[in-house]
Amino acid sequence: MRPTAEEKWFQAVAILIVGLLSLSILYPFVHLISVSFSTPTEAIRPGFHLYPREISLEAYRKTFDSRQIWIGFGNTAFRTAVGTALSLLFMALTAYPLSKRDLPHRTFYTMVFLFTMFFQGGLIPTYLLVKQLGLLDSRLVFLVAPPFLISTFSLLIMRNFFASIPAELEDAARIDGAGDLRTLFSIVLPLSKPILATVGLWSAVGHWNSWFDGMLYIQDSSKMLLQTYLRRLVVENRDQDVQALMDQMIGVQDVIPETVKAAALIVTVVPIVALYPFLQKYFVQGVMIGSLKG
Incomplete structure (x- = not known):
């Protein structure tokens, strides 16, 4: 028509x-x-x-010559890769049992997770908890500190996707002797590439762009995140390493702070933007199925 x-x-x-x-x-x-x-x-x-x-190209040369840029890039890449993998693992292990209608007290457990979306402990209790756990100035804090290990919203989306998988496939696996973990890793997860790609992308973007927890929990410059260093470079301009980089520009005709700041911003954005073309085909499918079914 x-x-x-x-x-x-x-x-x-x-x-x-x-x-x-x-x-x-x-x-x-x-x-x-x-x-x-x-x-x-x-x-x-x-x-x-x-x-x-x-x-x-002098601004990019100065940016890549900065030692702190490479330190921050390595810390952020480590956090993004390991943090995203751990998030997918723990959310899959949590979402799979919640997707089963025969799970005892399933509604109660779901409401416990849902409660955390609307009510949180706050900044000071979270900081005190991280301190008591001995995670201050540790890279481990980026992996387990809330809210990055398990996102309630992503967990619910993943749970709904798992619930949409035909139960006959899992029944066939159990008849062949597969347990719950074997069924999850051999049957459910291979069929869940769209939602894993979608949730993984959300998690990776969150890890890559995060700077506040790096400023809050980390004092050691060797463990500083790229985004935290970038904020000091662009906004505060007071860090010793940042000041050293600016001092190097004095007398250099081809470089000014504005060009270096712009180059540093582009360098930090390009890696995470490059992920989208590879995950785009799964993104829409994962969001639609995970949000409507279950």
Whole structure:
């Protein structure tokens, strides 16, 4: 059927609104990329920078020469990889039994997890708990401190997805002698790639972008996260390593703090953005099935 005039107008307005929103999202990235590749004279030019009129790679060279950048990158990469793997493991082990309707007191256990979405202990009790556990100045705090190990929202989405898997497949596995763990890892998880990719992406983005817990729990510069260091570089500009990097720029004609800050921002964004093309085909499917079924 041909679309009516009202439907055509609706589609045109929707495309216009989405296009304007997309441009507003792309604007800061285009500006930062242009500034990061610009010479100091071009970088301080007022207005929007669509492309660098005078290209210079000195800002990226200074960024990659910074020792703290590489330390922060390694700590953040470790946290993202290990933290995401642990989150998927623990959420799968929790969501699988909750997806079974014959689980005793299933509703009660679900409500216990749901309660934490609306009521939390707060910053000070969480800090005291982390301190009593001896996790201050430890990389382990990034992996087990709330809310990164288990996200209640992601847990419920995963539970609903598991509930949508035909029970006959699990019954067949049990007839062949498989236990609950064997059924989970051999039958359920291989069929759950969409939801695992979706929840894994959420977890990875959360770990990669997190900076507050690094500022709160870590004092050792060798364990500092990339995002925490980046905040000090861009916002505070008071850290000793940051000040040392800025001091290196004095007398260098091809570099100013604005270009280095822009280059550092681009370097931190690119790795996590690169994950989306590989997980996009699973993302929509995982969200839709996990949120509607079960």
